[in-house]
Amino acid sequence: MEQDIYDVIIIGGGPAGMYAAFYSGMREMKTKIIEAKQELGGFMRTYPEKLVWDVGGIGPVRCEEIIHSLIRQAATFDPSIVFGQEIVQMEKRDDGIFILTADSGEKHYTRTIILATGRGITSIQKLAVEGADRFELSNLHYTVTSINKFKDKRVLISGGGDSAVDWAVAMAPLAKEVYVVHRRDDFSAFESSVTEMKSLATVYVPYTVARLHGHEGRIGSVTLQHADSQETVQLEVDEVLVNHGFERNFGGAILEWGLEHEEFGISVSPVMHTSMPGIFGAGDIVTHAGKVRLIAGAFNDAVLAVNSAKLYIDPTGSKMAGVSSHNDRFADKNEEERQKYRASQGK
Incomplete structure (x- = not known):
């Protein structure tokens, strides 16, 4: 042939x-x-x-x-x-x-x-929190297919790279509240984007997501833990977006x-x-x-x-x-x- x-x-x-x-x-x-x-x-x-x-x-x-x-x-x-x-x-x-x-x-x-x-x-690096997979079909997200889903919502974004920072900036004008949590003090994103994010969102560094609190199959609040002091903060949320890379x-x-x-x-x-x-x-x-x-x-x-x-x-x-x-x-x-x-x- x-x-x-x-x-x-x-x-x-x-x-x-x-x-x-x-x-x-x-x-x-x-x-x-x-x-x-x-x-x-x-x-x-x-x-x-x-x-x-x-x-x-x-x-x-x-x-x-x-x-x-x-x-x-x-x-x-x-x-x-x-x-x-x-x-x-x-x-x-x-x-x-x-x-x-x-x-x-x-x-x-x-x-x-x-x-x-x-x-x-x-492969997506998923949130390393016990029971997180239970919320993947409701309000725990690893990608964004429609930004309007976050309109008028309290959104927590976990991550410190370009994706996390960019989404925080993009969602801030339409979300009710945007929280960004990152395990380090510094973000690995463009400096101008980080500056804009900090002016638009509430930023928690260095913190990690320690626990998800659910009700009827949805995350209702999140416990954050300080990386050094172990101090905790609890936030009420409607949507959680995880951008931990691949x-x-x-x-x-x-x-x-x-x-x-x-x-x-x-x-x-x-x-x-x-x-x-x-x-x-x-x-x-x-x-x-x-x-x-x-x-x-x-x-x-x-x-x-x-x-x-x-x-x-x-x-x-x-x-x-x-x-x-x-x-x-x-x-x-x-x-x-x-x-x-x-x-x-x-x-």
């Missing part, structure tokens, strides 16, 4: 993977995305309601909207997309073709690979490939080369001296990884794609957009 060989297979369908698919289309590469879940979006799917402020040229926008925009953009040059398959094995033939085997047994063939698996296999296995089977890696990522060069020729990386899966762990950083990684993959296949090729305003791949698409604009203006 004839093998369908791709120029690049992108493993992972988060922001880095989706933008890599778009950019590889600009470079006229035959592209496939393989995503272990049944939808694109990656870790951003965890916080669909979260407002993102730090994407260049875009005002505050919900994660879900960014995901939908990236999906539309990734589809521009019609890449193949495979859902529900986790890559469990990789081998390289003598002719340089990589063979990727999924947990389903299906094999995929490609000249290059871009690893864009983000944070890898993650336990992360960033590599999964990928670590068995023999790639050089550090504690929090596959090691790459400044242009996204891994230690194995023909394999590149982008997004949260990789680490390097200048790594920027923002969505904007993932986009830049993706461009560099695609350009490196293109040059691996064709060392005489251009070092980067032509900008979209002068790229022949957009000629027909630009005309379609002009016609849509004229029609909208009644011209």
Whole structure:
């Protein structure tokens, strides 16, 4: 049976993977995305309601909207997309073709690979309080699917990272009261966000959630305990949100490939080369001296990884794609957009 060989297979369908698919289309590469879940979006799917402020040229926008925009953009040059398959094995033939085997047994063939698996296999770090699981179907939350659920409520948020701080700021205008409890004095979030949070919410540091008091299957109050003095405080609450981060296995089977890696990522060069020729990386899966762990950083990684993959296949090729305003791949698409604009203006 004839093998369908791709120029690049992108493993992972988060922001880095989706933008890599778009950019590889600009470079006229035959592209496939393989995503272990049944939808694109990656870790951003965890916080669909979260407002993102730090994407260049875009005002505050919900994660879900960014995901939908990236999906539309990734589809521009019609890449193949495979859902529900986790890559469990990789081998390289003598002719340089990589063979990727999924947990389903299906094999995929490609000249290059871009690893864009983000944070890898993650599991939520749950609240380590006896009986907490009893309230997970009522008012103990680990994610926010609708911020309006917290309207006019007394909300306690446990955590000290960006998510906890950002949610406190977002909920403060609509909640009746927002309490933030963190086990340390310092927060590991952007300084400006922490300052804003402290002006909007009641903050308890260094405290931990020691006990949940329930009535009819719902949390009615929470006991907090000071980390040093053991002093306790009891607060009446309507909703509890826990943002303690995620336990992360960033590599999964990928670590068995023999790639050089550090504690929090596959090691790459400044242009996204891994230690194995023909394999590149982008997004949260990789680490390097200048790594920027923002969505904007993932986009830049993706461009560099695609350009490196293109040059691996064709060392005489251009070092980067032509900008979209002068790229022949957009000629027909630009005309379609002009016609849509004229029609909208009644011209």
